[in-house]
Amino acid sequence: MSDSDNRSKLGKYVPAFVFIVFIFGMAIWFLFAPKSDYSSSEKRYLQKFPDVTFESVESGKFGSEFETFFADHFPSRNFWVGLNAYYTLYTGNNGAGGVYDCKNGYLINKPVSTENRLYANTDTIVNFKENIDVPVTVMLVPSTGYIAEDVLPPIHDKYNDDEYIDNVSKKLSDNGLSFVDLRDKFKSAYSDGMQLYYKTDHHWTTEGAYTAYEELCKQLGITPAAKEKFNVEAYPGFYGTTYSTSGFWFTQPDTIEVWNNPDNTENNIGVKITESGDTKEYNSMFFYDHIDEDDKYPVFLDGNHALTEITNSNAKGGTLLMVKDSFGHCLAPFLAENYSKIVMVDMRYYKMSVSDLIKAENPEQVLFMYGVDNLATDTDIAWIK
Numbered sequence: 555m556s557d558s559d560n561r562s563k564l565g566k567y568v569p570a571f572v573f574i575v576f577i578f579g580m581a582i583w584f585l586f587a588p589k590s591d592y593s594s595s596e597k598r599y600l601q602k603f604p605d606v607t608f609e610s611v612e613s614g615k616f617g618s619e620f621e622t623f624f625a626d627h628f629p630s631r632n633f634w635v636g637l638n639a640y641y642t643l644y645t646g647n648n649g650a651g652g653v654y655d656c657k658n659g660y661l662i663n664k665p666v667s668t669e670n671r672l673y674a675n676t677d678t679i680v681n682f683k684e685n686i687d688v689p690v691t692v693m694l695v696p697s698t699g700y701i702a703e704d705v706l707p708p709i710h711d712k713y714n715d716d717e718y719i720d721n722v723s724k725k726l727s728d729n730g731l732s733f734v735d736l737r738d739k740f741k742s743a744y745s746d747g748m749q750l751y752y753k754t755d756h757h758w759t760t761e762g763a764y765t766a767y768e769e770l771c772k773q774l775g776i777t778p779a780a781k782e783k784f785n786v787e788a789y790p791g792f793y794g795t796t797y798s799t800s801g802f803w804f805t806q807p808d809t810i811e812v813w814n815n816p817d818n819t820e821n822n823i824g825v826k827i828t829e830s831g832d833t834k835e836y837n838s839m840f841f842y843d844h845i846d847e848d849d850k851y852p853v854f855l856d857g858n859h860a861l862t863e864i865t866n867s868n869a870k871g872g873t874l875l876m877v878k879d880s881f882g883h884c885l886a887p888f889l890a891e892n893y894s895k896i897v898m899v900d901m902r903y904y905k906m907s908v909s910d911l912i913k914a915e916n917p918e919q920v921l922f923m924y925g926v927d928n929l930a931t932d933t934d935i936a937w938i939k
Contacts, residue, residue: 760813788811827862851884
């Protein structure tokens with residue numbers, strides 16, 4: 555056999571040899587590489603190595619958790635997640651991870667499934683109103699894709715905000731609840747160049763929250779605090795939830811703004827945060843330690859908690875009780891200009907009676923404040939009582 559034949563025969567085994575070296579190399583890398591507890595890019599805690607017990611092995615729980623552990627701690631995970639996202643994008647899809655890659659640097663969540671809980675949750679709010687003797691107002695934040703339709707990819711699923719909001723508004727009106735419709739105001743502001751939503755996050759910007767605050771004040775018959783009252787503090791480097799779920803790591807970050815009224819100091823502002831029976835007290839609505847993190851949105855009221863109370867001794871109004879999702883965090887500091895007390899309930903974590911809380915707090919107004927997509931997918935508000 556000639557040397558060329560030998561080289562040809564050996565050449566057939568080179569890909570297999572390279573593959574074996576790669577697999578064993580990755581396995582060794584996986585075994586000895588340090589394991590992180592938290593992924594800053596994905597903004598979640600990673601799976602820990604599962605407990606090995608007879609019951610967990612027999613039930614299959616160990617295998618399932620180990621599979622997640624392996625995926626979460628795979629070497630250079632962020633690289634592979636990003637590679638998959640951009641491969642998906644450049645092979646004919648419009649995005650990845652349920653997120654559209656849009657023009658002008660926007661990452662926008664795809665529309666929620668039409669098989670959702672929006673109308674059932676609306677019925678829950680209506681039924682809840684029958685058990686309390688306090689005016690109830692509902693405000694839903696339109697989806698980013700509905701307002702910023704011009705930046706979406708040419709082929710995308712339909713955003714059904716018009717149908718959803720029309721039906722919800724009618725249902726509430728027929729049952730004596732008021733509704734704040736943000737669609738026209740938001741579309742007008744967006745067309746004028748206002749950035750109402752973050753580009754890397756599903757939340758509204760502080761400018762968007764203030765725009766909604768003005769519309770809410772009209773509905774409630776109160777005067778909004780003027781923009782001029784606030785000092786605008788801008789913090790760059792904000793990577794939000796759509797960024798973390800998409801894998802599009804080359805997207806430029808947002809700048810998050812804190813609108814701070816300099817008249818609000820520790821002398822007049824109080825914040826109580828209650829979680830699992832433990833209450834902590836603060837003298838600011840803004841938690842600046844989160845500014846050093848990738849996800850800076852918890853700068854507003856420290857993020858998600860079961861029960862948050864804001865008091866402002868300078869405000870002239872009474873008490874507002876807000877049942878909310880995380881959109882409410884950025885809105886509440888504005889409302890604190892009008893109400894001396896705001897009680898915020900997050901049904902994902904609050905497991906006590908909201909009706910009893912209303913009796914104890916005796917608010918002048920109850921506000922249900924949700925992103926329309928969040929209310930459509932929420933499974934916790936059904937338990938409100």
